[in-house]
Every structure is written in structure tokens, then in C-alpha cells.
Amino acid sequence: MTKKQTYVHIAPIYDLLDLPFESGRYRPIRRILFEGVHGTILDAGVGTGRNMPFYPPNGEVVGIDLSPHMLAQARKRKASLGITTELRQMDVRATDFPAGHFDYVVATFLFCVLDDEDQLPGLCELRRVCKPDGEIRLLEYTYSRDPTRRFVMRLWAPWVRLMYGATFDRHTERYVQAAGLRLVEERFLFKDIIKLLVLRPQ
Ligand SMILES: C[S@@+](CC[C@H](N)C(=O)[O-])C[C@H]1O[C@@H](n2cnc3c(N)ncnc32)[C@H](O)[C@@H]1O
DSSP, rough: OHHHHHHHGGGGHHHHHHHHHIIIIIIIHHHHTTTTSSSSEEEEEETTTGGGSSSTTOOEEEEEEEOOHHHHHHHHHHHTTTTOOEEEEBBBBSOOTTTTOEEEEEEEEEETSSOOHHHHHHHHHHHHHHEEEEEEEEEOOOOOSSHHHHHHEEEEEEEHHHHSSSOOOGEEEEEEETTEEEEEEEEEEEEEEEEEHHHHHH
16 A cells, blocks of 8 residues: 555544544654744645644744645644645655755654655655755654563554554664765654654755
């Protein structure tokens, strides 16, 4: 199944499935992710718009997603929040934006969905559309080093792959240099399983 097909079926129930994680786990880290973010902002893989409540009020945000079904959910959230974010269907590997367009690029739980061979093209495109003095911030899952937690994650992995097309071991940071980026910060925001990567063009 392609990623686009995966997100046809899950779109109407995505928020419901994620609800326990959203309230306890994701909301505080989304807030941290958006600290200091301003200007022109790209939310790549915007999904149902879970980042929207944390967009800076004066920011000019564009959300893109491969899935029209996820974008339909995002449009509902946008309307309920009364914000002006632009939403467009685009593939993060090849967007329509001019080079150096965005001050900030954020992508939350997108690269854990992108297949291994799409990691570098995805990062290269984010670097292309980011201003030379701009910043890219990613939130990604990684397997815990704790044996018990890792075991539980391994039990969850087939479900996560089936429902979201995602895995916990994409190792996105390995592609950073090849994409012409440098890693300026890497830190865990939830236990040792959700990581913030801050990248800047080299
Ligand atoms: C796990 S969801 C995360 C959604 C949202 N960022 C969040 O934090 O809740 C991953 C999203 O990435 C989108 N996606 C997958 N492959 C993509 C691609 N190549 N280009 C753009 N979006 C993509 C999916 O349609 C889905 O909405």
C-alpha cells in the first residue's frame, strides 16, 4: 500500500486513534517545537493539523500533505481555530515552493513515515525551500535504549507500520550531512523515544 492509500483510510479516525498520545505526550512537545518560530513557516506533512494551535499568531504558515483526506481534516481544524494557514497538497520530496522561501520548516512525525529511500530526498527538499539562515525542526520517534520500553515498542511496531506506514527506526539524522544540512541540536523531549532535531543549511 502506498503512503497516500494508507492515509485515505486512517484520516477520519486519525485524531481519535492518536487522542491518548496527543493529550499526554504530544501537546507539550509541539509547544516546545514552536518556541521562537516566526516569519514564513512550512509545516510539512501537516496531517490533520495537530500543530495548528501552536502556530505563532503573526506567522505566515503553509501546511502541505500528500494526502487529500488528511488535508480535509486539517481544513476542519483550521476553520474551528479561525486561523489563516494555507493548506496545499504536495509531496515533501518535490514541492512547488521557490528556493529559500521559508524562515522555519517544521515536520512532526513525517520522517518516521517516509521510507528509507525517501529520507534524503525529503531532507534535500526541506533544505532547498529553507532560507540560508533559516531553521528546520523535526520531531521523530526512535527506539528506546531501555530494554522493557524497547520491547513494548517492538510489540507496537507492526500496528504502527500497518496503520501509519511508520517505523521507529528511520535514523533521519544519518542523512543530514548528505542533504547539505548540519545538526545544531538533538535532544529527547519525551523519555528517550521522541527526539527533536534542529537543522540548518550548511
Ligand atoms: C504520522 S502523520 C503526522 C501528521 C502531523 N504532522 C502530526 O504531527 O500529527 C504523517 C503525515 O505525513 C503525510 N505524508 C506522508 N508522506 C508524505 C509525503 N511524501 N509528502 C507530504 N506528506 C506526506 C501523511 O499523509 C500524514 O498526514
